[in-house]
Amino acid sequence: MTEHGSFYRKIIYLVLIAVLLFPISQLGAPATTEDEGGRLAQLRDEYDLGQSDYGDIDPASETIRLATLGLRGVAVSMLWTKANEYKKKEDWTNFQATLEQLAKLQPYFIKFWQYQAWNLTYNVSVELDDVRDRFHYVKRGIGFLKKGITYNRDSPYLLSDLGWFIGNKIGRADERKDYRRLFKADPDFHPADRPLEQRDNWLVSRGWYETSVSAVDDKKKSLGQKNPTTFYANPGRSQINYSEAIETEGVFGEKAKSAWATAARMWKDFGNRDLKSSMGFNIRLSGVERLTEESKELEKRLGELSRTGREDALAAKRAALTAEQRAVLDGPETGLTDEQRDMRYEAQQLMRIEPADIADQIVKKSPEKVAEARRLAKKISAIRNRIRLTKNNSDVVNYEYWATRCRLEQTPEALKARDLSYAGRKVFKEDADLLEAKRLYEDSFVQWAKVLEAFPELPLDSVTGSDIMEYIEQYSTVLQQLDMSLVDEEVGRDFPLWRLVEANDNSREYEEGIRKYLGREEPPRDAAPSGVAPDETPDKTPTDEPPSNGDVEEEADEPVAGETGEEVTEDSE
Template identity: 40%
Template sequence: MSQEISFWRKVVYVGAIVMLLFPLFWIGQPATPKSAGGVLARLRSENALSQASLGEIDPAGESIKLATLGLRPLAVALLWNKSFEYKKKEDWDGLSATLNQITKLEPNFITVWEHQSHNLSYNVSVEFDDYRMRYHWVTKGIDFLVDGIHLNRENPRLLHYTGWITGQKIGRADEHVQFRELFRKDEDFHNKLNHEIPIDKAHGWDGRPDNWLTGRLWYQRAERAVDAGIPLKGKSPLVFHADNPMSLVNYSTTIEDEGVLGQTAQRSWYEAGEALGEYGRRPIPTSWGHNVRLGEYDQVKEALTRMEQRLEQLAPGVRAQIRQEKIANLTPEQAAALDVPEEKLTDANFQHHMDAVQKTKVTHQEVAQRAPEQNRKAAEKLADRLGDEEVLSSRIAHYRSIVNYDYWTIRCAAEQTKVAVDAREFLYKAKQAYDAAELDEARKLFESSWHAWRKLYDQHPRLLDDISADELSAGIKQYQRLLQQLDEELPADFPLGEILKMRQDRDESLKQMYRQLGTPLSSDADKPEAAKEEPAEAKSEAAKPPMTEAKPEDAARPKPEAGTSKPDAPTPQDTANKPSDAKPAAEKAKPAAEDPKAAEKPKPAG
């Protein structure tokens, strides 16, 4: 009896398996030229999930995935561990082979391409002493990403990261001077890149491909992919789109550090400003579910001002009346601290001041509710619009601060002026004269540069507390060493004393220079003993936390490459008259038709 039950149970199992083959065939039937296939095949086609939709089909990869028979995750884990072992043992050929095997099994896992390309370009390359071998492994990382782009058609993250490594790794590495020159001469690599991007559009001032401009072409290709509807995943749209114009900014600062000044640098800054303007007009998706345009901040502020004026017309005198009522309800301590200027606040009244300001703030809705009856409905509607516009304004300002949009816009405009060109040309030539031991000539050029920089900062005060001022500190310290060789001290009327004051806490040598100006330092340690004993009130004021403006993020700058020829040095008359008539410092490297005279608003080359 038991044998008969077992027999029929097996019959039922086999029958069920046979019956299940029909729905499985209906679900998993592959697509053919004449048929759309089963359910899964149609879903893959509709959602572009097939390998043919995602990118090129790799026959070797497909064969390997089939041969693993469902053990692909285990094989991938073993290969990752194997790659780490090869890296520890510095077996670079084995590492490259293992990475290729991983990509055969996981061709559409974007993190694999990003992680391993970074590994090759940043981690493996530094293991070599010869900078040429380091450059070779940087380019291998870029080649690795290009292979990933083929298998993941127009993936924005891979395209963007290719541009990042091309620009940042080659342009910011410790060996950036050598890397940039190797990149310019690497015609074989250019020919390979030409199959992906129009490398001819990346030619710099010397007619050869530049790494920053090449990186920009990758960024532009990534933006076109996003604009075509390919979703951007794992990357902030704000930062993603900012790297395109910032490539031109980085190119401009780099060629200036290399001594390419004059009209060439002006044109480059003009193009960078145009790119930033285009970026400001681009709609940027936000985490709040709507788009913002960074360049519309001024228009939004103007609209706010007009609406506030209109609200005052609908409710004349109401805002001031409400504020006076709120002031009357303050405590005596809060009322006394309300009108104290911020620079005079102390620990004793700082919190009272902040509380008073918050309590006396009058909202637009409060004004609208107290408007005359005939204007109240219009005033309330206008107050709602004002609230929405203020939220939009604050969000645009927040996004602009993340990418330092205000500063770079001002910097691009300032660098196009003749004053900026004069300041940089004099400074570069002064350093060249100092290196050539022409101390008197170097001193004249340094001082001409300081006056030009002072004029530039007077025209653009926002630049004082910025990256270019940090770069200028190195030139000031070199000027100090020059004066020491001439047995002189820093003059009391030094035009850039404000920079010394702002940076005295960052650099001990700048603090010493600031002392020479005869200006008292902020540190108590530098004050005489009598001055250290202060009344309690004075100590309280001194203890107040400073209300400083947020500084732009310091960015690492490449050091200027030593010039191949000594530039022409202007005479003192040049300093007083036309400093821009001096030839650019990198004269040998410039095109023959280059005119160093700079117009205030240069136009890009047609």
């Protein structure tokens, strides 16, 4: 009986297996050119889950990974070690061969492509002496990154990095003059039908950045931990860099104006774009003014609920201070100890009035207004948080400055000023005509003064200020050759940019002229900063500004994509 039962069970199992083969074949049938396949194949195609959806499939890569028999991790570790050894020995041939082997084993590992492309482009290229050899490895690094994109199609990370390498490595390196020329002439970087004027590295960089943006917007690829603000700023910044670059090379007039007009349009579009914040709502960098007006209107309505709401809130907060805190807050700012300065700062923070504080005082006097007061206070706080977050993200990309700069550079005065400054330098360097160079520089300064007067919102110590200061230093060199100085009466009295010099004279080279022509008094030796008593340091003040990103170093040991990795956030709304 037991023997027959076992036999029957086996028959039942075989029948069930045969029955299940049909739905399994229907679900798992592979797609072909004539048939879309089973349900699983259709789902893979619909949601881009198939291996081919990541990018190209390399048969050699698949074979090598299968041949490792489950020891791929060990093989990868050994190859990484070998690559680092070859790099230390400067054995670039074997180093690159090892990278090719690693690429077969890790074709879908994004960080591998980023890191090793950075190695080739930045760290290997600088070890060579000849500029063509350096460019060769810059080109190899860019090509390596392009190969990574074939395996990881539409990766915003790799596409953005490619834009960064082509733009910043070629356009910012010390060898940028040669790199930009070699890049334009190299057919490997350009399709055959691309016009020569479109082969500028910054324009090609902009194209790759726009492709990375399209991958996110149109193909719904994830940005991951990238800050949307810096990511979406990249195309506009590349156009700005292109506009700067052609003027540096002596291209002015309508072509420069058109380049800056395009940059202004792109930057404006960027400012009007909805950017996802880490707090879940969208922000617009161009929307600060509108939000500020909305906040003021709501604050006015809150104040109308009680004329003494703010004063009552201040009185309540002051009453909550200790006697020591009130004393140090009311006392003179000078002569404080470190402990007293900390206490004063703490008291100042405690005295800050928030909309909720005003609402609390309104509720005490007029309970019937509780709902309206709370609603307005909550809305004001939310808008203030939105403004703070928007400003922080705006500061990360210096949005307001570049918006102003794009408008400024299109003016006839700015175009003429740059043309004259360039001509002055060229006459001095190539023709050694000192008097003509002096005249051209002086004419350019007249135009720059008009520009700065027309754009008072532009900080004097901005990038533009640094550019003009460089022209002034070149002018000073010309004057020295003529046995003259910017401080001389016949020169300094008509010089229109002393205030800009004052804002940018970090080396105090022009201190005498600043005192003479701006009427500044000479500060005593070891004097404290302006507005601060000698025995006092400035009070600490809270700031909503993020830390400065700083400029990316030209060479480094780690890959940098030129972007802030984390998003600027606020703690609460």
